[in-house]
Amino acid sequence: MSFLEQYNYWIVIFLMMSGFYIVIAHGNLIKKLMGLTIFQTSVFILYISISKVIGGTAPILDDRYTIYSNPLPHVLILTAIVVGVATTALGLALAVRIKEAYGTVEEDVIQEKDLQQEGSAE
Amino acid sequence: MAFLAITALSLAFTKDLFASVMLTGIYSLLSAAFFVLMDAVDVAFTEAAVGAGISTILMVTTLTMTGRYENRKLHHPVIALSVVVVTGVMLVIGTMDMPAFGSDMAPAQVHVGPYYIMQSGEDIDIPNVVTSVLASYRGFDTFGEVVVVFTAVIGVLALLEFSRKDNQVGERPAPMFQHKILRIVSKILIPPIMLFALYVQFHGEYGPGGGFQAGVIFASSIILYAMLFGIEQTRKAVSMPVVKILAALGVLIYGSVGIVSMLNGGNYLNYSVLAENDITGQHVGIIIIELGVGITVATAMILIFLTFARRIGKTNSNSSTKEGTA
Numbered sequence: 001m002s003f004l005e006q007y008n009y010w011i012v013i014f015l016m017m018s019g020f021y022i023v024i025a026h027g028n029l030i031k032k033l034m035g036l037t038i039f040q041t042s043v044f045i046l047y048i049s050i051s052k053v054i055g056g057t058a059p060i061l062d063d064r065y066t067i068y069s070n071p072l073p074h075v076l077i078l079t080a081i082v083v084g085v086a087t088t089a090l091g092l093a094l095a096v097r098i099k100e101a102y103g104t105v106e107e108d109v110i111q112e113k114d115l116q117q118e119g120s121a122e
Numbered sequence: 123m124a125f126l127a128i129t130a131l132s133l134a135f136t137k138d139l140f141a142s143v144m145l146t147g148i149y150s151l152l153s154a155a156f157f158v159l160m161d162a163v164d165v166a167f168t169e170a171a172v173g174a175g176i177s178t179i180l181m182v183t184t185l186t187m188t189g190r191y192e193n194r195k196l197h198h199p200v201i202a203l204s205v206v207v208v209t210g211v212m213l214v215i216g217t218m219d220m221p222a223f224g225s226d227m228a229p230a231q232v233h234v235g236p237y238y239i240m241q242s243g244e245d246i247d248i249p250n251v252v253t254s255v256l257a258s259y260r261g262f263d264t265f266g267e268v269v270v271v272f273t274a275v276i277g278v279l280a281l282l283e284f285s286r287k288d289n290q291v292g293e294r295p296a297p298m299f300q301h302k303i304l305r306i307v308s309k310i311l312i313p314p315i316m317l318f319a320l321y322v323q324f325h326g327e328y329g330p331g332g333g334f335q336a337g338v339i340f341a342s343s344i345i346l347y348a349m350l351f352g353i354e355q356t357r358k359a360v361s362m363p364v365v366k367i368l369a370a371l372g373v374l375i376y377g378s379v380g381i382v383s384m385l386n387g388g389n390y391l392n393y394s395v396l397a398e399n400d401i402t403g404q405h406v407g408i409i410i411i412e413l414g415v416g417i418t419v420a421t422a423m424i425l426i427f428l429t430f431a432r433r434i435g436k437t438n439s440n441s442s443t444k445e446g447t448a
Binding site for chain 1: 139142143146149150153156157160161162163164165168169172173176177180181184185187188189199202203205206207209210213214217238239249250251252255256260263264267270271274275277278281282328329330332334337338419422423426429430433
C-alpha cells in the first residue's frame with residue numbers, strides 16, 4: 001500500500017529529473033527551454049496531486065457533494081501556467097536574438113565565438 | 123502517469139527539435155488529462171489551451187528561425203546523469219515523509235482549503251470555488267500574475283519588435299492559404315472559437331473557466347487566422363497599436379477596481395464595498411477583474427505570436443546574408 005501512496009510523487013520526481021537532465025546535458029538553447037517546461041509541469045503535477053482528496057470532486061459547489069478537492073493549489077497552478085507560457089516566450093525571444101547575433105543557438109559554439117572575440121580584441 | 127514519463131524520456135533523447143516540440147505538445151495534453159483525473163478541471167482547461175496550443179505554436183515559430191536539428195554532442199552526459207540521479211534519489215527519500223496521496227488529513231487540506239470550501243458559498247455566492255479564490259480571496263496574487271504576463275510581453279516586444287531596423291518585410295504568401303479545405307473549415311471554426319471564449323469568460327463563476335482560459339482561447343482564434351491569411355493581413359485586421367493599448371488597459375482595469383474599492387472605504391481589492399450588498403459587490407468585482415485578466419491575457423498572447431511570426435522573414439534573410447559574406 002505504501003508504494004501506491006507515494007507513486008504520484010515518484011513520477012513527479014522522475015519528470016522533474018528528466019527536465020533537469022535536459023537542461024544540463026543539452027547544449028541547444030531551445031532544448032534547454034523545453035527541459036525547463038518539463039520541469040515546470042512536474043511542479044504543477046506535484047501541486048495538483050497534493051490538492052486531491054480521495055472521494056472528492058471538482059471544487060464547484062453543489063448540494064449533491066460534500067467532499068471537494070482543495071481549490072487553493074488549483075488557483076496557484078492555473079495562473080502559473082499562463083505566467084509560464086509568457087516567460088517561456090520571453091526566453092524564446094532571447095534565443096531568437098542570440099541566433100541573430102551569433103548565427104547559432106548551440107551553447108558551446110557561442111562560447112567559442114565569445115573567446116575568439118576576446119582573443120582578437122587583445 | 124506512466125505515459126507522461128515515457129514522453130519525457132523520449133524527449134530527453136530525440137535530436138530532432140521539431141519532434142521534441144510535438145512531444146511537448148503531447149506531454150501537455152497528457153498532463154491536462156491527468157489534471158482532470160485529479161479533479162482540477164480549471165487547471166486542465168488552462169493546460170490544454172496553453173500547453174498543447176499556444177506554447178507549441180510559439181516553439182515551432184522559433185524553430186523556423188533557429189534551425190531544426192540540434193548538435194549531436196552532449197555536455198558530459200555521464201556527469202549530468204549522475205547529478206540527476208543523486209538529486210532524484212534524495213528527493214525520493216524526501217517523499218517518505220510526505221503524507222499519503224489523497225489523504226484528507228494532509229497538512230495542505232487542513233488550513234485555509236476547508237475555509238474556502240465552507241465559506242465561499244456564503245461570502246461570495248458563486249459555485250466555482252476556484253474562481254472565488256482566484257479573483258477575490260487571493261486577488262492580490264492574481265493581480266501580480268497579470269502584471270508578470272504584461273511585463274513579459276513588454277520584454278518580448280523590446281527584444282524583437284523595437285530593435286528591428288528596417289520596417290520593410292516583404293509580403294510573403296500565407297503558408298496555409300493554398301489548402302482549400304483548411305481554409306474553409308477554419309473560416310467556419312473561428313467565430314465559434316471566439317464565441318466559446320466569451321462563454322468561458324462570462325461563465326467562469328459557474329463552471330470551469332475564467333479570464334485566463336478565455337484570453338488564451340480568444341488569442342488562439344486570432345492565431346489561427348494569422349496562420350491562414352498571413353501576418354500582414356492579420357495586422358490589417360487587428361490593429362497593433364490598439365492591441366498594445368488593450369493589453370495595458372486590462373492591467374489598468376484590474377488595478378483600478380482595487381483603487382475604487384479603497385475609495386469606497388474598503389481595503390485594496392475588497393469588492394464588498396462596490397455595491398450596497400456585500401455579495402453583489404463581490405459579483406461585480408469578480409466580473410470586472412476577470413474581464414481585465416481576459417483582455418490582458420488575450421492581447422498578450424496575440425502580441426507575442428505576431429511579433430515572433432513577423433520576425434521570421436528578417437532573421438532568415440539576415441543569417442543567409444551572414445553566411446554569404448563569411
